Amino acid sequence: MPRRNSIHKLGGEGVNEIATDPGRTTGLLKARISKSTTMKRLKRDKWLYVLLMPGILYFLIFKYVPMWGAALAFKNYQPFTGFWASEWVGFEHFRNFFQNPDFFKLLRNTLLLSLYSLAIAFPAPIIIALMLNEVRASLYKRTIQTLIYIPHFISMVIVVSLTYVLFTTQGGIINELIFQWTGQKIDFLADPHWFRPMIILQNLWKDCGFGTIIFLAAISGVDLEQYEAAHMDGASRWRQIWHITLPSIRSTIIVLLILRTGDLLDNGFEHIYLMSNALNRDVADVFDTYVYTMGITMGAFSYSTAVGLFKSVIGIFLIVSSNYLAKKFGQSGIY
Amino acid sequence: MPRKNRSVTEILFDWVNYLLLGLIACLMLLPFMYVIAGSFASEAELTERAFFIIPRSFSLDGYKYILSSNSIFHSIFVSVGVTFVGSLVNLLFTVTMAYPLARRDLLGRNTVLNLVVFSMLFSGGLIPTYLVVKALGLLDSYGALILPGAISAFNLIIVKNFFQELPAGLEEAAKIDGCTEIGILWKIVLPLSKPVLATFGLFYAVGHWNNFFSALLYLNESSMWPLQVILRQIVMLSQGVGSASQLDTTVQLPEQTIKMAVIVVGTLPIMMVYPFLQKHFAKGVLIGSVKG
Amino acid sequence: MNLNKSRRWLAGILMLSIALSGVTGCAANKEGKANSSAGEEADPGEQTPMKLTVMLPSFKTTMPEDDSPVVTEIEKLTNTDIHLEWVPDSSYNEKFNITLASGKIPGVMLVKEKSPSFINAVRAGAFWEMGPYLKDYPNLSQTSAIVNNNISIDGKIYGIYRGRALGRNGIVYRKDWLDNLGLQAPQTIDDFYQMLKAFTTGDPDQNGKDDTYGMVITKFNGPFEVMQTWFGAANKWGLDDTGKLIPAHTTEAYMEALRFFRKLYEEKLINADFAVMDSSKWPDPIVNGQAGALVDVTDHANRIEEKIHAALEKAGKDDESKIFMDTIGAVSGPKGLRALPTSGYSGLFAISKSSVKTEDQLRQVLNFLDKLNEEKGQRLAGNGIEGRHYTFVDGNLEASKDEALLESEASGLNQLLMYLPEDRTLKLKASSVKQKSEAVQKANESIVVTNPAEPFVSDVYSQKGPQLDVIINDARTKFVVGQIDEDGFKAAVELWQKSGGVEYVKEINELYQAASKQ
Incomplete structure (x- = not known):
């Protein structure tokens, strides 16, 4: 019994031509689909549905049942009073949020930080993974791999406090060095211009090593013969990376990128909160910290749910459109 | 790999x-070295010196504290168990x-995927989940530490993507041999997906x-708490909840060296988990086994 | 223990299979759980010990279990059967809210502050009002009227507060430096300035190097607020000439203080990185001999003293008789000696109506809290059991050296201490610095400036409070470091007013008038 899967090829090429929705399927598949009735297909795939069941139940119970909580955004929810007894306030929380004079400043800060970090922190692990992939000495490779993923286990609180120790103008080792070379000190921690670079630097330090793992796993799928063939043809290392390694992890990169766009409005509350101070707050205030300062007294639940809903709607929009774009350019997307 | x-x-x-890689690794390591050095330094030295990677005085106070504390010991076992x-x-x-979802012709596949993606962005929040x-x-x-997070939508989608890229021919062969899909998953797909399993096993383990x-x-029972x-x-x-004036007089702050330890x-x-998984990341594992 | 755990596991797997077998499993279970939890605390009767769950913050890694000796002793003393529910302090607020939401509220829970969710729960009838009952209990009846006013919600008392000294704020400084410089302890703000100046430029440690500065300040706003009070600024709210309450930052005294801070910064008498400095490192520069003073709770004096001695001992150069630190309560300004008080309490014990159902039970719980304040109760909670956790050597108290034993049986229970009407725990022989610090705190009580708006629950503040506070606090820091000038600060005050400050002032004055009419 021939299956459509036989069209699949390694590397994902050709896969993309298949539309995901059976109703919109084209070409040679159409004929076959129309022949098989729904019942037949269900019967054919019964074991697949059995496999699917626990997962679906999980999502229904732990993700969808609690989703009534989204309605808190339209109430003035107080924990003790409970959901039903809390008063309905309609769109008041949304109004408060949008009409806040700082709204655009917050949006700008949030997006800028996310975009910078997308531009720098997203490719970094890919580059390091590619570099690691080129290392032949396996002991060296393994040592480096283990070392660079340690920082992932240091909590943000500690990272921020280490940053202070290293970067403060009052005896921090880095500023001491800079002072010796240039005779000046740079106020990395209070100068608003340094806020975003510092946040991204910390994120890089903490997570770029750990982020390589997923790409290394993807690279491990590459057919070694391809390299050998390329080598025979005299292709340089750069060309091998460009034409063999990168394409093999392309779909992983794209999927991660699409998923990443979904949380462009998230900056990681704790991190930003710890790094912000009176002198850099103009650039440091983002949605996440705003919700905290406002929500802490405002009945955190309803207000933060409202802001959360807003972020979700934007997130869905971004994911769906980036997925659409990916498909349009012939990539596999998340579906 | 030919070396000539x-x-x-x-x-x-x-x-x-x-x-370059060596340099990156050093940069990653230095701050952590400070933490390690700090865990062996005396409290006085930690107050006095801003940054160091070799302690002047050697002290095991931090580790002695951990060894003497029953709950820390116990909580490590809890953490290991829950993680595993x-x-x-x-x-x-x-x-x-992920496996059924990797089949593009599965009826209802898109509905389920939408369900998954949607749940990634919309959440009911803390209290409803509680x-x-x-x-x-x-x-x-x-x-309660395991089931509410049994699947990460993010990981699910990436695993599904990995499965999608497996060569389909193998499954065909197995199908003809009379295997059910469960059999195919168990006997063919999983053995081919070791790097994926290792990767996501690690991700989940780190998450736990x-x-x-x-x-x-x-x-609610403090005796059940994991290490974290x-x-x-x-x-x-020890990071300072704010200042001593916000703190209670009855509270004694833990020492810095204990924190580091x-x-x-x-x-x-x-x-220590990583080195064990590392061999599964070796190049060509997947393809090699396909051909073999 | 193990059996228990495997049962839990079994239950977990069972629940999973129920969950997998059908969606209805969820709804059906809700009822079952609700029923079982309802009867838990209900156990009236004078003779049998009352079952009581107490929720407390934990600051240690190991907490005393319900069957540990000290807890058992406390149970005997108070005729209760208590279950302690420990919550890590750093996450207490989240857990507090979740607990309120779950509907299963422990009989007694520590409420850290008058948070909106607590106020709301009180107004919705979650907790007992205990004001009328207090007079019947020997210790609880002696609570302070000022503090009770501070903890009140809509004029009523919903908890037993944990008393703390009101006059804890003061100046802590290096006495040895002062002596080296031949100066006297500062009396006035100008003396204080001269002291900081001399600490910075006069080589107070006599090492021949210019490596010291006057005072260390951190991110935390506290020191500025304490020093403002010296200049005559109100404690958040003050009366103007017409008898209306106005916020402190709109007064001239406040600006006067700001100029002073700016001068300190410009002359490098305070650390340049104060706006980013972590509070956990606050005392370090003084211990290291870089800075000479700080303004915060006077308890720092003794802690720093101990740290200096510990460091010297490590280096083998300690002289136990030498005293490094000293502390004073305040320095006098235009309005004389004034000190900023603390709130006078550190959280309060509230009694929930969902667990403590009848008035009889309420009286039993109040009796429990009252007994805890007896000498025996306070000593059990604060010191433990004699012979096990402490001993007397030559009449002096000596705590057990077994840190692990203390933690697993005694330490955490100090969260039960209310010190009503006074601290009755046993004390280690106090060092002279510690005695001084305690004396200063006592003396401060007569010069503290109270906040007349402390008891009021403002709706505007609960909507916009943090944002309002941030505007002023940030502007103050920016002014101090010279990022904005006085016009800039005035602009910030205007922004404050536009962002809800006007309504806030109006509301506070209405509440004030309503309260003073009574």
């Missing part, structure tokens, strides 16, 4: 690459769900290891 005929640029490429069982549950749930866990009777059980919040919410709850407790306290103890076990 290496040109000058090739050698240069290797050297630059090795050097939890990751297995995660992998089981994720793989069984109430569900409570209604299921999971409070004060380790199940680092998770303190679920324990805090769902476990205690670790965070020490770190947050606890971080080291809290990091080592999960770090």
